[in-house]
Amino acid sequence: MKKTKWIILTIIIACQLIVVLDASIMVTAIPQIGRALQMSATSLTWVQNAYILPFGGFLLLGARAGDLLGRRRMLLIGIGLFSLASMLAGLSPTAEFLLVTRAFQGFSAALATPAALALLSASFVEAKERAKAIAMYSAVSAGGGSVGLLLGGFFTDFISWRVGMFINVPIGIALLFMVHRFIQQTGTRAGRFDLGGAIVSVFGMSALVYGFVQAADRGWGKPETWISFAAGIVLLAAFVLIESRAAEPIIPLRLFANRQRSGAYLGRFLMVGGNFSLFFFIPQFLQNVLGFSSLEAGLAFLPFTVAQFGMMYLIPGLVQRYGNRKVLMAGLLLAIIGTLWMSRIVTVQAQFFPQMFILLTIMGIGAGMVFQPLTVLGLTDVDPQDNGAASGLINVAHQSGSSLGLAVLISVFHVAVHTDQPSKMQFAHGVSNAILGSVLFITAALVATLLCFLPARQAFRTSALPEK
Known part of the structure; x- marks a missing residue:
């Protein structure tokens, strides 16, 4: 891979990393944010959803803007606004101000993310290079959430939760310089916004x-x-x-005409609905039941993170040997087994090592096997004019699954707990039920992919896009 391409890939991955990090970097800080801004347990869920909902909801508009106004331009605008929103969020004096600025962050991320993924598709056209680039992008998209937990915990314990927002500013400025320096201006075309x-x-x-x-x-x-x-x-x-x-719709319905693409979008929506919620509930369990600090709760996700990122290097070989379909199914099965087992051991008597450590590793391996095939399949046979919309739809499925899955499982948690001030035993019971709900989401993802992919006669190859 040429040096310039490596730089472009670094820019795209860094952009994706900061927007994914911000979906989870506040999780380990939630108890401190609640005390600082006097937010109830229910209102604290909006610290997450205020970011995720506009992120997912405006992604397709962002993708459309990239198609019409130029992807490089939208990447610059998105990063610039994201940096500004992050600074304002870090300065938040009230809960309401924090939620508004988090929504502004989400909107800004929706402008940058589809432009970055579309630039990746356009920059890496050779099969092996594209497969490698997508593997790295998928690993960051999937594993960035756990990195956010670790960073958020560190900042919360040693400095302030606000630093998790401020850190985006210098990173954003550096990215603006690199985009301006290394990514060429992309074309524009006439059209209308939906x-x-x-x-x-x-x-x-x-x-x-x-x-x-x-x-x-x-x-x-x-x-x-x-x-x-x-x-x-x-x-x-x-x-x-x-x-x-x-x-000129933001979602051309023809994108759903391909059964494999539809299955990839639905499978991603359901997988993330179950998987992302773990990043919310398990750190709360570790802090509120087992007495972990914010940093310790973030460090506890290192087995998941290391396993997931480690799979980035193994996935190309596994796909070459077994095909995308088998790798995807195996990953979903591992995720189901690990998550189901985790739901059974989350009690007041739980010990992090070795049980939770081993299960988080298994869950990380499973998640690491899932997202690259889903990304590849989501871009299957897409016409050039629909690249932006297809890229946006992948991220819409990801963010929409995050927000809706978290909302559903928070409801499951509260039904199990029955009180705003639960004891440790009640809290553990509620988390156990919520994690069991995650199992149902991931199982539904497995069923959806089986229904959409197993009837296909073709075998998935090692190329970045499956053959017809």
Whole structure:
């Protein structure tokens, strides 16, 4: 791989890393944020979802903007706004200000991320180079969350949770310089923005997430809970209608015509729905039940992180020998086994070593085997004019799965706990139930991929894109 390509790949991976980190870097700081800004346990979930929802909801608009205005330009705009939003979030004097700036961060990330992935697809066209680049990108996308836990814990214990936001500023400035220096200007073309579709999709997903949070906070029988669910369903149905009629939709529905692509999007949505929630619940269990500090809770995820990143180097060989399909299925099975076992040992008597250590390693290996095949399959047979939309849709599935999965499993947790001030035993019971819910999400991902991929007659090859 040429030196310039390595630099471009470094820029893309660094950009992806900071936006993925910010989905989890606040998790180990949640107890401190709650005390500093006087936020309740339920409202603290919005520290995550305020970032994830606009990130996922505006990704397709960001992808469209990259197609029309130029991907290099949108990458520069996205990184610049993300750096500004991060600085403001770090300065937050109130809970409301923090949530608004987190949403601003998410919107900015939605502009940068699809541009970065589309630039990767355009820069690496040779099969082996693209496979290697996608493997590295997928490892960062999947493993960045656990790195965020570690960094967030370190900053929280030794400096302040606010540093987790401030650190994005110098990184963003460095990335702006490197993008300007090493990435050439990309083409633009005439077209229209599907702003209505983007806004309806964001409000639809937000209404569903809000419904689950309301159910956890006030109960399933409250009218506002079901009104929120109904609004979410109606808005998402309206979104599909808008996309089917729009001259230039942010999601061309033809992307779902390929069964493998559809399975990859659905499988990613469900896998992340179960997997991301572990980053929220397990650190809370380690701190609130086992007495870990914020840093110790972040360090506890090192087995997961090391295993997941380690798979980055093994995946190309495994795919070459066994094919994407078998590697994907094996990874999902390992993730299910590790997560199910974890749900059984999360008690007040739990010991981190060796049980949780071993299981986090197994879960990390499983996750590390899943995301590269899903990324590859999500870009299968995409027409050049749809590269941006397909890249955005991969990330939409990732972020939407994160937000909805977390909202669902927080509701499961609160139903099991029945109180705002749970004892250690009650807290452990709630976390155990939530992790069991993660198992159901990942199992559903396995079923979805089986249904979409097993009937296919072709074998997946070592190339970055499966053959027809």
